[in-house]
Amino acid sequence: xxxxxxxxxxxxxxxxxxxxxxxxxFSAYHIVEKLLSHKDGSxxxxxxxxxxxxxxIQNLILNKKVIxxxxxxxxxVAYDVLFWPIMFKTLSTKDFSGYSKEQILTxxxxxxxxxxxxxxxxxxxxxxxxxxxxxxxxxxxKPWEALEWIAVHAPDKLKFVMTRTSLxxxxxxxxxxxxxxxxxxxxxxxxxxxxxxxxxxxxxxFQSEHGKKTSVIQQQMRLxxxxxxxxxxxxxxxxxxxxxxxxxxxxxxYKLIATYFxxxxxxxxxxxxxxKINSVEGFKKMCEKIALTDPDFAEFYKENLETKxxxxxxxxxxxxxxxxxxxxxxxxxxxxxxxxxxxETVMKMGQSIVTYPTLCAFAENVIKYYHERLNSYxxxxxxxxxxxxxxxxxxxxxxxxxxxxxxxxxGASINLGNEFAKPFVPVINQVNPSVKNMVYNRxxxxxxxxxxxxxxxxxxxxxxxxxxxxMPDGSLLQTTEAMADMAEAYASKHKLFxxxxxxxxxxxxxxxxxxxxxxxxxxxxxxLQKRVLKTMKECKTLAEYFEKxxxxx
Amino acid sequence: MDKIFTIDNEIxxxxxxxxxxxxxxxxxxxxxxxxxxxxxxxxxQYLTEEIGEE
Numbered sequence: 001x002x003x004x005x006x007x008x009x010x011x012x013x014x015x016x017x018x019x020x021x022x023x024x025x026f027s028a029y030h031i032v033e034k035l036l037s038h039k040d041g042s043x044x045x046x047x048x049x050x051x052x053x054x055x056x057i058q059n060l061i062l063n064k065k066v067i068x069x070x071x072x073x074x075x076x077v078a079y080d081v082l083f084w085p086i087m088f089k090t091l092s093t094k095d096f097s098g099y100s101k102e103q104i105l106t107x108x109x110x111x112x113x114x115x116x117x118x119x120x121x122x123x124x125x126x127x128x129x130x131x132x133x134x135x136x137x138x139x140x141x142k143p144w145e146a147l148e149w150i151a152v153h154a155p156d157k158l159k160f161v162m163t164r165t166s167l168x169x170x171x172x173x174x175x176x177x178x179x180x181x182x183x184x185x186x187x188x189x190x191x192x193x194x195x196x197x198x199x200x201x202x203x204x205x206f207q208s209e210h211g212k213k214t215s216v217i218q219q220q221m222r223l224x225x226x227x228x229x230x231x232x233x234x235x236x237x238x239x240x241x242x243x244x245x246x247x248x249x250x251x252x253x254y255k256l257i258a259t260y261f262x263x264x265x266x267x268x269x270x271x272x273x274x275x276k277i278n279s280v281e282g283f284k285k286m287c288e289k290i291a292l293t294d295p296d297f298a299e300f301y302k303e304n305l306e307t308k309x310x311x312x313x314x315x316x317x318x319x320x321x322x323x324x325x326x327x328x329x330x331x332x333x334x335x336x337x338x339x340x341x342x343x344e345t346v347m348k349m350g351q352s353i354v355t356y357p358t359l360c361a362f363a364e365n366v367i368k369y370y371h372e373r374l375n376s377y378x379x380x381x382x383x384x385x386x387x388x389x390x391x392x393x394x395x396x397x398x399x400x401x402x403x404x405x406x407x408x409x410x411g412a413s414i415n416l417g418n419e420f421a422k423p424f425v426p427v428i429n430q431v432n433p434s435v436k437n438m439v440y441n442r443x444x445x446x447x448x449x450x451x452x453x454x455x456x457x458x459x460x461x462x463x464x465x466x467x468x469x470x471m472p473d474g475s476l477l478q479t480t481e482a483m484a485d486m487a488e489a490y491a492s493k494h495k496l497f498x499x500x501x502x503x504x505x506x507x508x509x510x511x512x513x514x515x516x517x518x519x520x521x522x523x524x525x526x527x528l529q530k531r532v533l534k535t536m537k538e539c540k541t542l543a544e545y546f547e548k549x550x551x552x553x
Numbered sequence: 554m555d556k557i558f559t560i561d562n563e564i565x566x567x568x569x570x571x572x573x574x575x576x577x578x579x580x581x582x583x584x585x586x587x588x589x590x591x592x593x594x595x596x597x598q599y600l601t602e603e604i605g606e607e
Contacts, residue, residue: 459584463584481582485582485583485584486583488582488583488587492587521583524583525583528583528586528589528590529579529581529586531590532578532586532589532590532593533571533575533578535596536568536571536572538597539597542597542600542601542604543600546600546603546604549604
């Protein structure tokens with residue numbers, strides 16, 4: 001093993017190089033490799049990293065490509081790295097968009113442990129947005145066992161898993177129906193799967209009765225003409241370009257993009273906007289080509305085109321009117337997975353589809369609703385937290401278009417400072433003053449709600465000694481309030497992201513004497529005390545002035 | 554403090570206690586002071602903006 005001090009010097013110099021040469025994947029890659037290789041086979045989560053190393057990793061997380069490349073090269077640690085909590089929370093399907101089918105198919109093998117252990121999948125289901133990561137975790141050698149486990153333990157995810165006939169899913173309607181039709185004893189099939197199959201058979205019957213009218217020959221001629229992905233010179237057609245210089249180099253790349261589109265539940269224009277695809281027409285051509293050879297996709301695409309445009313105008317208009325008339329209509333509109341999109345649509349289309357007073361009434365009711373909803377939030381309930389997360393991310397955009405954007409830059413998974421919200425500001429400002437005060441109060445509540453997600457450090461548990469940490473020598477450490485305070489002060493002073501894992505490492509280091517910041521903590525405490533007293537005084541003066549001003553006017 | 558205060562009403566209660574007896578602030582932990590600090594700076598910003606608008 002290399003000398004630790006030398007290694008640290010090397011890491012820091014490599015990191016400095018990465019900072020000044022942002023596109024140097026090699027150097028960032030080099031750092032990750034070093035970090036892992038000198039731990040004697042242990043990996044991020046279990047490694048007792050030094051604090052400058054933690055910083056390095058946190059910065060590297062911003063460059064997910066480096067991490068994924070690393071996992072593909074080092075399969076022995078890929079599971080641990082990809083399912084490292086910070087990494088896991090930030091990964092999304094688009095992070096895998098630059099990879100080939102073969103590479104992506106490697107990932108389920110690495111992550112099969114997740115599906116094998118019910119606890120893990122439950123954790124994934126309730127704590128994270130599962131989406132395609134659930135598919136990545138299905139082991140290739142026993143997919144049906146995994147499917148049945150999902151049917152029993154997470155039936156709400158069953159449809160999602162079974163309807164993704166993609167590169168990353170072993171299922172798909174035909175496969176599912178075929179597999180289970182071979183099983184004679186239907187009592188062995190989970191109820192949720194049976195219901196799906198029966199529904200599917202009904203659908204097939206309808207299709208065969210009312211199906212295709214075009215002749216087979218005509219269809220085949222059209223297919224031959226339209227299904228080619230290459231031009232006359234044999235070059236791959238360039239239907240559109242992606243942002244950030246990402247290249248489409250194969251038909252598989254197009255198919256992968258189509259899979260992401262299908263899984264996204266977006267309209268064509270939304271998807272192109274979100275992923276900065278430069279030609280909507282080109283994207284549609286791609287979808288048409290895929291639809292020619294993939295009936296499932298064809299069905300999805302046709303339905304998507306027909307419904308999405310109608311949905312936008314008609315549903316949103318009706319919902320705005322309902323919500324403006326009564327708060328009871330709000331849950332239907334804003335507690336689904338389309339919350340953000342619904343609000344964005346209202347913000348974008350509001351005044352063009354309903355009257356201005358209706359829009360004001362809508363804003364007022366939504367603000368009041370959020371206020372009440374957030375007040376009834378139960379921090380002990382994970383599901384409740386998931387709802388809060390959805391509500392608050394929508395609320396930030398809706399109510400605070402510019403003010404809070406800076407605060408959560410480091411840890412947030414939320415994009416703030418949204419352009420959509422700007423036209424809505426005058427509407428919010430017109431809402432009566434008491435609601436405006438409510439907005440201010442909610443901002444504080446909101447911050448704390450967000451804290452529970454993005455910071456995730458259970459200060460109370462540490463301060464009251466309820467947390468026991470396992471030390472490197474195997475002993476148990478009983479935490480204290482002083483330790484928790486020192487960790488807080490250390491993290492604040494060093495501007496560290498206060499995730500649970502980071503903070504537990506800091507507390508360990510404090511207990512081991514690696515961090516000795518008693519004096520620094522005391523100094524920080526005094527600084528905070530002075531600032532609190534000063535700001536209290538200023539607020540009092542401002543409030544008195546405000547009161548007087550109002551009386552006089 | 555027995556537990557960390559988190560909601561606005563609780564924070565205002567603590568501020569009142571400090572207003573009446575400045576020594577209360579010495580009993581607060583770093584975490585609690587950080588919460589007060591953030592709350593007050595938001596409040597100050599809000600009041601400043603309100604006065605500006607009026």
